Amino acid sequence: MQFTKAEEYGMLGVLYLSEKTPGSITPLSEIAEAKAIPEKFLAKIFQSLSRATIVRSHRGVRGGFSLAKDPKEVTVKEVLESIHGPYHLIKCTNNADICEKAEYCSLRELLSIAERKLIQIFEDHTLAELVEWEKAKQSVS
Amino acid sequence: MQFTKAEEYGMLGVLYLSEKTPGSITPLSEIAEAKAIPEKFLAKIFQSLSRATIVRSHRGVRGGFSLAKDPKEVTVKEVLESIHGPYHLIKCTNNADICEKAEYCSLRELLSIAERKLIQIFEDHTLAELVEWEKAKQSVS
DNA sequence: GTCGCTATGCAGTTTACAAAAGCTGAAGAA
DNA sequence: TTCTTCAGCTTTTGTAAACTGCATAGCGAC
Numbered sequence A, B: 001m002q003f004t005k006a007e008e009y010g011m012l013g014v015l016y017l018s019e020k021t022p023g024s025i026t027p028l029s030e031i032a033e034a035k036a037i038p039e040k041f042l043a044k045i046f047q048s049l050s051r052a053t054i055v056r057s058h059r060g061v062r063g064g065f066s067l068a069k070d071p072k073e074v075t076v077k078e079v080l081e082s083i084h085g086p087y088h089l090i091k092c093t094n095n096a097d098i099c100e101k102a103e104y105c106s107l108r109e110l111l112s113i114a115e116r117k118l119i120q121i122f123e124d125h126t127l128a129e130l131v132e133w134e135k136a137k138q139s140v141s
Numbered sequence C: 001g002t003c004g005c006t007a008t009g010c011a012g013t014t015t016a017c018a019a020a021a022g023c024t025g026a027a028g029a030a
Numbered sequence D: 001t002t003c004t005t006c007a008g009c010t011t012t013t014g015t016a017a018a019c020t021g022c023a024t025a026g027c028g029a030c
Helices: A005-019 A028-035 A039-051 A076-084 A106-123 A127-140 B005-019 B028-035 B039-051 B076-084 B106-123 B127-140
Strands: A055-058 A064-067 B055-058 B064-067
Touching (some): A005 A028, A005 A064, A005 A127, A028 A039, A028 A064, A039 A055, A039 A076, A076 A106, A106 B106, A106 B127, B005 B039, B005 B127, B039 B055, B076 B127
Antiparallel strands (some): B055 B064
16 A cells, blocks of 8 residues: 555656746656656656656657646646556455455445545645645745 | 555454454354455464454464454554554655655655545544445345 | 667566465463 | 464565666757
């Protein structure tokens, strides 16, 4: 029941881009160094983000990645689901066929509730908000 | 970001006991067979539950396990935390030392919120409630 | 054009941990 | 005593995450 590194790195990456001036292009090498993330691993993650059009790729000299959308329009849920696909706390919340008596399984029911709450939280917050939090905290200290 | 088998099996085990007449003793072999759980694995899980005094062990012939408390008094959170220790969606929500700039990390903040919500849900439901859900569903069908 | 830089995509390898099994012992009842 | 059941430890297995490497392709600069 933990976040994976891929999810963590992906979020850190897009947050990094969100703080840049809109439309600017940043190479992976810069992000990887700034956030201490293995570059090749980050590349793989950004491929998913690129396919989900959360991020736009630019090849060649002075290439890299830029945000494809306004950070205000991108929810955390979108980022996380692009990386790992839809969430499921337990396998059978997804596919009732796995356990025969799923319809009687109260555990399954409870986890569905928890799952929905969790997804809701991720859906309720955008990248722009997170950047705001960060700034707010820094200005206090 | 998924439930482990240990957590799932542990919950199924205590739910099984919750449905029995209060105070009755059930051997692991019975639970393991009824729920299709590897017996030795279940034994390990029940050791944790026993140490947390959620369950009471009885050795010898006709021994086994019984619930140590009224199912109404045991929350799902207690069961889960006995098995795996306190929850943390991300390592640094637990220990700020891990990432230096934790105090500026908005991701950490969001995950703390999510974590609290999740724990709250598990805290709000008891074993007795889950058993009720199960019965309610069965009577409908 | 061609050269260097950057992402793309696939095929690995390594690592970590969950899941499971095995074995020896201890407690307890008959 | 003897059988049954849990206790506790070690070891094995399986699998997915985490990470690496390389060959390729697109793009810009020159």
